[in-house]
Amino acid sequence: MQCKCGSEATSQKAIKSKLKAKIEFYQCGSCTRVSSAVLFIQDVEVATDPRSRTLFDELTGESAASLLDEVRREQELSKFELFANGELF
Numbered sequence: 211m212q213c214k215c216g217s218e219a220t221s222q223k224a225i226k227s228k229l230k231a232k233i234e235f236y237q238c239g240s241c242t243r244v245s246s247a248v249l250f251i252q253d254v255e256v257a258t259d260p261r262s263r264t265l266f267d268e269l270t271g272e273s274a275a276s277l278l279d280e281v282r283r284e285q286e287l288s289k290f291e292l293f294a295n296g297e298l299f
């Protein structure tokens with residue numbers, strides 16, 4: 211991936227193993243700009259750039275659990291909406 215400055219940005223990741231959290235992002239080798247950061251908790255995508263970086267920095271066991279909860283609830287909800295809008299009824 212190419213950085214806005216024109217240099218090559220390489221894929222990086224940081225892990226907080228105790229929290230089963232991982233952030234994947236691109237960092238430029240020249241200007242160190244970070245982009246496209248995606249936060250995963252237990253391998254579930256919970257947030258994208260730029261929210262993901264702050265969340266990862268400030269992550270606690272509690273916030274990790276609530277983020278994961280939030281995403282799972284949304285998934286349940288969208289499944290429900292699919293049923294409601296579909297031809298299954």
Ligand SMILES: [Zn+2]
Binds near residue numbers: 242
């Ligand atoms: Zn750059």
